[in-house]
Amino acid sequence: MKKYDIFLFDADGTLFDFDRAEKNALEAALKKCGFSYSPQVLAQYREINTDVWKRYERGEITKEELQPLRFNRLFSATGASGGSGADYDGTGVNAEYLYELGKSPFLIDGALKICEEIHSLNKKIYIVTNGILAVQKARIEHSAISKYIEDFFVSEFIGFQKPQKEYFDYVLSHIEAAQKEKILIIGDSLSADIAGGNTAGIDSCWLNSGGAVNDTGIKPLYIVESLYELRKFFINE
Numbered sequence: 001m002k003k004y005d006i007f008l009f010d011a012d013g014t015l016f017d018f019d020r021a022e023k024n025a026l027e028a029a030l031k032k033c034g035f036s037y038s039p040q041v042l043a044q045y046r047e048i049n050t051d052v053w054k055r056y057e058r059g060e061i062t063k064e065e066l067q068p069l070r071f072n073r074l075f076s077a078t079g080a081s082g083g084s085g086a087d088y089d090g091t092g093v094n095a096e097y098l099y100e101l102g103k104s105p106f107l108i109d110g111a112l113k114i115c116e117e118i119h120s121l122n123k124k125i126y127i128v129t130n131g132i133l134a135v136q137k138a139r140i141e142h143s144a145i146s147k148y149i150e151d152f153f154v155s156e157f158i159g160f161q162k163p164q165k166e167y168f169d170y171v172l173s174h175i176e177a178a179q180k181e182k183i184l185i186i187g188d189s190l191s192a193d194i195a196g197g198n199t200a201g202i203d204s205c206w207l208n209s210g211g212a213v214n215d216t217g218i219k220p221l222y223i224v225e226s227l228y229e230l231r232k233f234f235i236n237e
Contacts, residue, residue: 001232004203006178007118008171010162010187011129011136011152014207015111015145015227021104022046029097033088041078048073056130056161057192063132063156067094102138110227112144119148123234127152128171128185130161130192151175162189163196172200184233190218205230 012018026045030037049070055061061069068090075090088096118125125148129136133156140152153171155161160170172178186205187193195218197204206220207227214220224230 002203003236004123004184004233005182006124006126006175006184007230007234008126008128008183008185008197008202010185010189010193010207011127011131011140013108013188014186014193015108015115015127016139016143017106017108020106021101021139022049024104025097025100028100029093032096033093035075035088035093041074044077045070045074048077053130054191057163067091067098067132070094071097098132098135102135103142105139105143107143107145108227114227114230115145115148117231118234121234124150124175126150126171126175128162128167128187128193128196129153130155133157162192163199165199168196168200168202186230190214190216190220194218194220205233 009015023042026042027037030041052061052066052070052073056063056066070090071093072090115125127136127140127149129152131154133154136152136154140146140149151174153167153174155167158167158170160166162168172180172183175183180201181203183202184205185193185197185202186207187197188207188209190206194204194206197220198218203222204220205222205224206214207225208214208223209225211225222233
């Protein structure tokens, strides 16, 4: 098994438990703004949010458009109203949501352990994410893995997003002594992480913890079902 020295980890869904953070942040934000919350509202929001982020990855909308759009679409879909909700639009609720999300650095099972092990062997960990700069910065810096992270690269700051080649050109140019054959990108998104790694000429590993079927035509070099399986890429066993 090939061994690597530099690991590029996606953030949400790979190291960070975004589902838990999203639920907590959405519930807190909606209630604060006077809107009702329920599991059904969460399900609708997730469907809408997935759609708008895919549109962003395709370059159809900007991140500035994405953020209020998801909530305005949610309000249209649910007919949400009530309480102080009349004082908030998609922009206002989005601001509260991002604030709550930044306070939620929950980790995926195995994330802390795998980062500890990689760091203990003097190998390097970087985070590559399409998330929102202020939110990702807060979550990373307040997380238990922050001391193991060399740096993090957020699309909002770079001006390009995964899977664009320009995003990865920037990342590679800011990693000292980066040799592509020694780099492995790990992520749960075929369209962002794996497609981006393939475009950049970097070996890729798809974290498929949910047993999803890959019918996209995007081919990862490796597939794992848990973070613990990544040990084979840096430890001789």
